[in-house]
Amino acid sequence: MSFPLSSFSFQDFPKSALSQLDKVGLELALSEAKLGYSEGGIPIGSVILRFTEEFEQRVRASRSVEGRSEDLSLRDQDVEVLGKGHNLRLQKGSPTLHGEISALENAGRLKAAVYEKCTLYTTLSPCSMCTGATLLYKIPRVVIGENTTFMGDEELLRQRGVEVVVVDDSSCKSLMTKFIEEKPEEWNEDIGELPGTTTS
Amino acid sequence: MSFPLSSFSFQDFPKSALSQLDKVGLELALSEAKLGYSEGGIPIGSVILRFTEEFEQRVRASRSVEGRSEDLSLRDQDVEVLGKGHNLRLQKGSPTLHGEISALENAGRLKAAVYEKCTLYTTLSPCSMCTGATLLYKIPRVVIGENTTFMGDEELLRQRGVEVVVVDDSSCKSLMTKFIEEKPEEWNEDIGELPGTTTS
Ligand SMILES: [Ca+2]
Ligand SMILES: [Ca+2]
Ligand SMILES: [Zn+2]
Ligand SMILES: [Zn+2]
Numbered sequence: 420m421s422f423p424l425s426s427f428s429f430q431d432f433p434k435s436a437l438s439q440l441d442k443v444g445l446e447l448a449l450s451e452a453k454l455g456y457s458e459g460g461i462p463i464g465s466v467i468l469r470f471t472e473e474f475e476q477r478v479r480a481s482r483s484v485e486g487r488s489e490d491l492s493l494r495d496q497d498v499e500v501l502g503k504g505h506n507l508r509l510q511k512g513s514p515t516l517h518g519e520i521s522a523l524e525n526a527g528r529l530k531a532a533v534y535e536k537c538t539l540y541t542t543l544s545p546c547s548m549c550t551g552a553t554l555l556y557k558i559p560r561v562v563i564g565e566n567t568t569f570m571g572d573e574e575l576l577r578q579r580g581v582e583v584v585v586v587d588d589s590s591c592k593s594l595m596t597k598f599i600e601e602k603p604e605e606w607n608e609d610i611g612e613l614p615g616t617t618t619s
Numbered sequence: 620m621s622f623p624l625s626s627f628s629f630q631d632f633p634k635s636a637l638s639q640l641d642k643v644g645l646e647l648a649l650s651e652a653k654l655g656y657s658e659g660g661i662p663i664g665s666v667i668l669r670f671t672e673e674f675e676q677r678v679r680a681s682r683s684v685e686g687r688s689e690d691l692s693l694r695d696q697d698v699e700v701l702g703k704g705h706n707l708r709l710q711k712g713s714p715t716l717h718g719e720i721s722a723l724e725n726a727g728r729l730k731a732a733v734y735e736k737c738t739l740y741t742t743l744s745p746c747s748m749c750t751g752a753t754l755l756y757k758i759p760r761v762v763i764g765e766n767t768t769f770m771g772d773e774e775l776l777r778q779r780g781v782e783v784v785v786v787d788d789s790s791c792k793s794l795m796t797k798f799i800e801e802k803p804e805e806w807n808e809d810i811g812e813l814p815g816t817t818t819s
Binding site for chain 2: 508512513514515516520523524526527528529530531532534546547548549550551552554555556557572575607608610611612613
């Protein structure tokens with residue numbers, strides 16, 4: 420039942436459904452960020468979603484019959500959460516479990532054909548590592564809460580053909596702004612920036 | 620006692636010492652790869668090394684007195700292993716614990732000032748994710764066992780100013796070649812490539 424996304428791209432889904440998917444995705448990512456904050460961690464959250472194959476089939480069927488599918492609305496059961504996670508640097512002493520990496524890890528082992536139908540939601544512009552992970556698995560869409568408190572490697576994503584949507588969400592921004600004010604040193608460490616003292 | 624590498628780069632170390640460091644690093648990375656293979660895993664290993672600050676001081680002192688330091692030889696205690704690891708996709712069901720990510724994770728939380736004096740050794744050309752992790756933490760040197768069985772994002776590393784050394788090591792190549800022949804599907808999954816069937 421699997422087919423390459425190239426034959427059925429995100430543009431073939433109703434705009435209203437894609438917009439609903441993105442709303443769900445960013446809300447889940449923000450919930451993960453808030454969970455991280457409540458644990459004393461860096462508040463960045465991510466989630467990986469896709470439309471279910473059943474919804475994809477409904478859209479396909481609708482298109483072939485009527486030539487359009489804008490009226491199809493997205494139900495809860497039409498969305499599959501493949502993975503979610505948040506930054507765990509402070510909780511686990513981890514330099515690699517950024518929100519996006521945590522979500523990928525939580526999703527477990529997946530074949531390339533699954534990733535190519537996914538959207539990665541993240542509350543903050545993805546750093547070089549998380550950008551690279553997105554490219555490795557050829558995730559075709561990335562929706563970003565905000566890129567004001569930190570600008571990641573978005574431009575590389577675009578250069579390599581990934582669709583990047585920046586929501587500029589005020590809740591994502593205010594949560595990060597609060598954290599950076601509270602723990603500037605931990606934040607600099609997370610993005611590999613000086614100043615800081617060595618741990619040796 | 621810390622100073623920015625920009626004022627004392629890898630080129631300031633004796634070539635013989637750097638060559639010894641690279642030999643130690645690649646051997647350790649290959650040991651990790653073999654360990655992974657013995658566990659039934661994808662045989663890619665990595666290690667993160669640096670010269671100790673004491674050795675750095677000896678080189679500095681030698682330079683200021685004699686104007687050269689080529690005669691300084693590297694002793695075992697002059698090398699610090701910050702982290703090592705191997706690919707754990709098959710052992711842990713992990714899509715993100717590539718050899719390089721495992722080594723970074725094993726190294727734990729480090730400040731930017733530490734990473735900037737490190738060399739990352741890896742038996743295989745680093746994929747986009749591991750390339751991105753190297754860029755995130757601004758690791759200035761990457762030594763690669765081979766890039767024949769897989770060509771990663773080396774060119775991006777170079778474009779961003781990372782020194783990349785490809786050793787073209789026959790032991791690294793033959794280990795990967797053997798694995799790819801034995802488990803082609805697991806290998807394709809690891810590098811995000813079709814063909815493969817979905818897991819859903
Ligand atoms: Ca140390
Ligand atoms: Ca599934
Ligand atoms: Zn990241
Ligand atoms: Zn990798």
